[in-house]
Amino acid sequence: MFEFRFASLGDFLAMGGHAGFVWGSYLAFALVVVWNFWQPRMERRRVVRLLHARQDRQPQQSAISVAIHSQQGAQQQQGEAD
């Protein structure tokens, strides 16, 4: 059951004349497998960097201070429009 079915490495690579089909399939499969590992890794980095950046930018703003600031901003804009 566990004997290598090809006479030589060249024979193995040739896949009985179907090399392009067999290896092409396995290459496509390998690409998807690698992508499924790589994408979450990159995405994780991106999310963590994004969240760190947000943390630095707004140090624990309370809801009330946000409301006041936005109100001031709106009044300022109105003043400029007038």
Add this chain to the structure above:
Amino acid sequence: MWQWLYKLGSPRHFYEMTTGFVPWLTGVSLFLLIVGVVWGLGFAPPDYQMGDSYRILYIHVPTSMGGMGAFVLLAMMAAMHMIWNIKMADIVAKVCAPVGAGYTALGLITGSLWGKPTWGTYWIWEARLTSYLILLFLFLGVMALRAAYDSERSGSKAASVLAIVGVVNVPIIYYSVYWWNTLHQVPSELGRDGSANPPEIFIPALFTGFAVIGLFFLAVILRSRNEILYRERRAQWVQDLLEKELADV
């Protein structure tokens, strides 16, 4: 059991429970994959009719079935999200789509690469192939629909509806080879009579089969964890995580 399932429905518990599980699932899946692929490519005997091109089936069959399974899971999660408004179900539904689309594309690519030496053509508009191509479009449609809305809630609702309606295609794909008498063969009746597939051909397929399933759930878990971090970014436990273990990413 129910409590365990209930806990998985909470993003925080999902994140914490999968942290220790990920390395195990990665190890086991990669081990099964390497054994199955080496066995299937080098040690399984050649098929008496197809020669060596049949070795493509070791990845064609599990990825094709994986694509269909992924859509069923997507539809189930979409339904759970719509009916009970479970946050975690929406996260899994969202990440299922790109992973399932990848498997479905693989099913089509490996299928056509197998079809050329076996049937003499890369593609033919017959029932199994056409309904399977529609599965890929459904995945892409679900992803596009979700991305088309500015609000996450509207996008997930629209995508959920398409997923629930679109799942009707899965039994059509499955039964297409029985309902319409066309080119794609019916599945070999594994194990029911000795003539179908001898163990030295069939056993490596079990290895690649479980490897492909393991890798699917691994990808879904890894992507879900990122989605959880982002959606729960205002929660205290994420803030704590950011300060501790995620500080040096």
